[in-house]
Amino acid sequence: MLAPAEKLPTPLGLLAELTHRCPLGCPYCSNPLNLDKRADELDTATWARVFREAAGLGVLQVHLSGGEPAARRDLVEITAAARQAGLYANLITSAVGLGEKTLTALADAGLDHVQISIQDSEQVSADRIAGYDGAFARKRALAARVVELGLPLTVNAVIHRANIERIGDLVEMALALGASRVEIAHVQYYGWALENRAALMPTREQVERAVGAVETLRARHHGRIVIDAVVPDYYAKYPKPCVGGWGRRSLNVTPAGRVLPCHAAESIPGLEFWSVREHTLADIWASSPAFRAFRGTDWMQEPCASCPRRHEDFGGCRCQAFALTGDARATDPVCHLSPKHAIVGELAAASEDAAYVYRR
Amino acid sequence: MTEADKTHAVADEARPRLPRGVRLVHNEAQGGFVLLAPERVFKADAIAAEILKRCTGEATVATIVDDLATTFAAPRERILADVTKLLGSLADKRLLEL
Numbered sequence: 001m002l003a004p005a006e007k008l009p010t011p012l013g014l015l016a017e018l019t020h021r022c023p024l025g026c027p028y029c030s031n032p033l034n035l036d037k038r039a040d041e042l043d044t045a046t047w048a049r050v051f052r053e054a055a056g057l058g059v060l061q062v063h064l065s066g067g068e069p070a071a072r073r074d075l076v077e078i079t080a081a082a083r084q085a086g087l088y089a090n091l092i093t094s095a096v097g098l099g100e101k102t103l104t105a106l107a108d109a110g111l112d113h114v115q116i117s118i119q120d121s122e123q124v125s126a127d128r129i130a131g132y133d134g135a136f137a138r139k140r141a142l143a144a145r146v147v148e149l150g151l152p153l154t155v156n157a158v159i160h161r162a163n164i165e166r167i168g169d170l171v172e173m174a175l176a177l178g179a180s181r182v183e184i185a186h187v188q189y190y191g192w193a194l195e196n197r198a199a200l201m202p203t204r205e206q207v208e209r210a211v212g213a214v215e216t217l218r219a220r221h222h223g224r225i226v227i228d229a230v231v232p233d234y235y236a237k238y239p240k241p242c243v244g245g246w247g248r249r250s251l252n253v254t255p256a257g258r259v260l261p262c263h264a265a266e267s268i269p270g271l272e273f274w275s276v277r278e279h280t281l282a283d284i285w286a287s288s289p290a291f292r293a294f295r296g297t298d299w300m301q302e303p304c305a306s307c308p309r310r311h312e313d314f315g316g317c318r319c320q321a322f323a324l325t326g327d328a329r330a331t332d333p334v335c336h337l338s339p340k341h342a343i344v345g346e347l348a349a350a351s352e353d354a355a356y357v358y359r360r
Numbered sequence: 361m362t363e364a365d366k367t368h369a370v371a372d373e374a375r376p377r378l379p380r381g382v383r384l385v386h387n388e389a390q391g392g393f394v395l396l397a398p399e400r401v402f403k404a405d406a407i408a409a410e411i412l413k414r415c416t417g418e419a420t421v422a423t424i425v426d427d428l429a430t431t432f433a434a435p436r437e438r439i440l441a442d443v444t445k446l447l448g449s450l451a452d453k454r455l456l457e458l
Binding site: 087 | 367368379380382383385387388390391394396398399401420421451452454
C-alpha cells in the first residue's frame with residue numbers, strides 16, 4: 001500500500017554566508033577548510049532574489065554571516081534587501097572591519113539584531129585566540145555603539161580550554177556592554193575545530209563545572225540577560241538534534257551560492273548540492289539530493305531506526321557521524337547507544353597544548 | 361529566592377511595548393502569528409497575538425485588559441491573569457519593555 005507522502009517541512013531560518021573572507025583567524029571557525037573565493041561570491045541582486053525566495057518558502061529570519069559579512073561592500077544593500085523581502089535581519093559579526101558609519105547605515109536599513117563574537121574576557125587571551133591584535137578593543141567599542149543605536153545585542157562566546165574558566169566574567173562583560181542575550185557556545189568539533197581539537201578540548205571536569213556555572217549565572221541574572229548555552233557534545237549522553245533535523249528547519253547558502261542543510265554538510269563526501277545560480281530555493285529545499293539524503297528517518301540504521309528518541313534528535317549530527325566513524329548514516333557516536341561511542345571518549349581525553357592552526 | 365520570585369512585576373499603569381528587534385508578524389506559511397526575536401521565533405496563539413498587538417507603548421496594562429475583556433466578553437480577572445503571565449515572562453526574556 002502507498003503511504004501518504006510526508007509533508008514537506010517549512011524552514012524557519014536561512015544562514016547567509018555572504019563571504020568567507022575574515023580578518024580573524026579563530027582556530028574553531030565553522031567555515032570549511034576549503035574557503036570560497038571572493039571572485040565566486042554571489043552578487044547583491046542574487047542575494048536579494050534568494051531572500052525573496054526564502055520568504056516565499058516560509059523562512060522568517062535571515063542570519064547575515066560569513067566569514068565577516070562586513071567584508072562585503074554591499075552589506076547595507078543586502079540588509080535592506082532582506083528587510084524588503086519581509087525577513088528578520090540578524091547580523092553575525094566579528095565587529096572587526098565593521099565601522100560605526102556602516103553600522104548606523106545598517107540600523108537605518110532596518111537591521112533587527114546584532115550578534116558580536118567575543119573570544120575571551122581578557123584582552124591578551126582574546127586577541128591571541130582571534131589571531132588579531134586589537135580585536136578585543138574594537139569588539140567592545142562596536143558593541144557599545146550597537147546598544148547606543150538601540151539595537152538588541154547578543155554576545156557570542158565560543159568556549160574551549162583557554163577560556164572555559166572565565167564563563168562568569170564573560171557573562172558579566174556581556175551585561176556591562178548592555179547585551180540582552182549571551183551565547184555560551186562550547187566548540188563543536190568540525191572543520192577548523194576538528195583540526196585544532198587537541199588544543200581546544202576542555203576536560204570533563206571543566207565542562208561539568210562550566211555547566212554548573214551557567215545554571216548559577218542564569219538564576220543570578222534572571223530577567224536581566226538571557227543565557228543560551230550550547231552544550232559540548234563530546235561529553236553528552238545523547239546527541240544534539242543538529243540544525244533541528246536535516247532539511248527540517250533551516251538552510252545555509254555559501255558565498256558561492258551552494259545550498260547546504262547545515263554549514264558543515266560539504267564535509268560529507270558524495271552529497272550533491274544544488275546552487276541558487278541554477279535552481280530556485282523552493283526547488284532546492286524540496287528536491288536537491290543533499291536535502292533529501294537525511295531528511296526524516298527513513299535513512300536511519302540501528303540503533304537509531306527503532307529508537308524512541310529518533311524524532312527528537314534525528315540520530316544526531318551527520319557530519320560528526322561521518323567525521324568520527326566514516327559512515328554518514330551511522331548513529332552520531334556522541335550517543336551512548338552508538339556502537340562506536342568509545343571513540344568519543346578517547347578523543348576527548350586526547351589533549352595537547354599545541355599551537356593553534358589559525359584559519360587563514 | 362526562587363526564579364519565580366524575581367519575575368518581572370506587571371503594573372496596571374505600565375505601558376508595555378515590544379522593543380526594537382522584537383516584531384509580531386502574521387505568516388501564512390507558518391500558520392498564524394509569530395513573534396520574531398533575536399535568533400528565536402515564538403508561535404503566538406490567538407490570545408497571545410491579541411495581547412501583543414496592543415503592546416504599542418501607548419496603552420496601559422489596565423487599558424489593554426479592559427479592551428480585551430470588552431472585545432471578547434470575558435471575565436476581567438481571567439484576562440488580567442493571562443496578560444500578566446505573558447508580559448511578565450516576555451519581560452524576563454528581554455522581549456518586552458514595561
